[in-house]
Amino acid sequence: MASFVLVVHGGAGALNRQTITAKLNCQYMAKLKQSLETGSSILTDGGSSLDAVEQAIKVFEDSHLFNAGKGAVLNKEGRAELDASIMDGRTHQAGAVASVTTIRNPISAARLVMNKTPHVMLVADGAEEIAREAGLEIVGLSYFQTEKHWLHLEKAGTVGAVALDRYGDLAAGTSTGGIQGKLKGRVGDSPIIGAGTYADNETCAVSATGQGEYFIRQVVAYDIVARMRYGGCALKEAAWEAIHGTLTKSGGKGGVIAVDKDGNVAMPFNSLGMFRGYVKNDQQPYTYIFEE
Numbered sequence: 338m339a340s341f342v343l344v345v346h347g348g349a350g351a352l353n354r355q356t357i358t359a360k361l362n363c364q365y366m367a368k369l370k371q372s373l374e375t376g377s378s379i380l381t382d383g384g385s386s387l388d389a390v391e392q393a394i395k396v397f398e399d400s401h402l403f404n405a406g407k408g409a410v411l412n413k414e415g416r417a418e419l420d421a422s423i424m425d426g427r428t429h430q431a432g433a434v435a436s437v438t439t440i441r442n443p444i445s446a447a448r449l450v451m452n453k454t455p456h457v458m459l460v461a462d463g464a465e466e467i468a469r470e471a472g473l474e475i476v477g478l479s480y481f482q483t484e485k486h487w488l489h490l491e492k493a494g495t496v497g498a499v500a501l502d503r504y505g506d507l508a509a510g511t512s513t514g515g516i517q518g519k520l521k522g523r524v525g526d527s528p529i530i531g532a533g534t535y536a537d538n539e540t541c542a543v544s545a546t547g548q549g550e551y552f553i554r555q556v557v558a559y560d561i562v563a564r565m566r567y568g569g570c571a572l573k574e575a576a577w578e579a580i581h582g583t584l585t586k587s588g589g590k591g592g593v594i595a596v597d598k599d600g601n602v603a604m605p606f607n608s609l610g611m612f613r614g615y616v617k618n619d620q621q622p623y624t625y626i627f628e629e
C-alpha cells in the first residue's frame with residue numbers, strides 16, 4: 338500500500354527554554370504524540386487525509402494546553418472567539434468558521450461548512466446555527482475560561498495539521514483562539530484560505546501559525562503553493578523562502594508545517610520555537626519545540 342504522512346503543529350511563539358518547565362514540556366510532547374497517533378491510526382486504516390486532519394486537530398482543541406478550542410485565549414472583553422478552516426487538496430473544496438463562541442470543535446464546524454453548504458466561510462451566529470442543527474457539541478462561555486488564563490501562563494499558539502493519505506490526497510486544517518486581548522470581531526489568518534491554510538494535490542498542503550495579520554498580508558500558505566506551482570521550487574525551498582524571506586522581511590513572526598505530494602515534510606519558523614511533529618507510515622512519531 339502507498340505511504341502516508343501526517344504533520345501537526347501546536348503553535349509558534351515567543352517560547353522560551355527557561356519558561357517551559359520539564360513538566361510542561363512533557364505535557365506538550367504527550368499531546369503532540371496523541372494527536373499524531375490519532376491521525377495516523379486513521380491513515381493506517383486507509384482513512385482520508387481530511388479525516389486525519391480533523392481528528393488530529395480535535396485532540397488539540399480538547400486540551401487546555403493550546404490556543405484553540407478549550408484552551409483558546411480570550412479577547413479584550415474576556416471572551417473566546419474561535420476561528421478554523423479545512424481544505425481538501427483533491428477538490429480544492431474548503432470550509433471555514435470565524436468568531437464562533439459556543440462550538441466545542443471549530444474544525445468540525447469548518448468541515449461542515451465545506452460539506453453541507455455552498456459557502457466557504459460562515460461567521461459568528463450563522464456558523465453556530467448550522468453547527469447546532471448538525472448536532473455538533475455546543476458549550477457555554479465558561480468552557481473556554483480555563484484556569485490557565487487566570488494564571489497568566491504562557492500560551493502556545495494556534496494548532497494545525499496537514500496530511501498525505503494512501504490515495505495521494507492532501508488536506509490541511511488550522512484552528513485557533515487568535516491573539517490574546519484581540520479586539521472583538523478580529524479575524525486572523527487561520528480561517529482564511531490561502532493565508533493560514535491551503536491544500537493542493539499537485540503541490541502541497543500547508544497550515545500556518547504566528548502573527549495572523551502578517552500571514553494574511555503575505556498570503557503565506559498559498560505563497561508556498563505558488564512557489565512550487567509556478568516557480569518549480571521544491572517544498573523545503575518554497576516554505577523556507579516564504580518564512581525566512583517574505584514573512585521575515587515584512588516583520589512577521591511565525592511558522593508553517595507543510596507536506597508535499599511526494600511525502601516530503603517542511604516545518605520552518607522564525608519565532609523562538611514551534612510545537613510540531615510528524616509521523617510517516619508505521620514509523621515512530623517525531624516531536625519538537627525548538628530548533629532541531
Ligand code: ASP
Nearest residue numbers: 494495515525546547549
Ligand atoms: N495565527 C493566529 C492568529 O493570528 C495566532 C497564532 O498562530 O498563534 O489568529
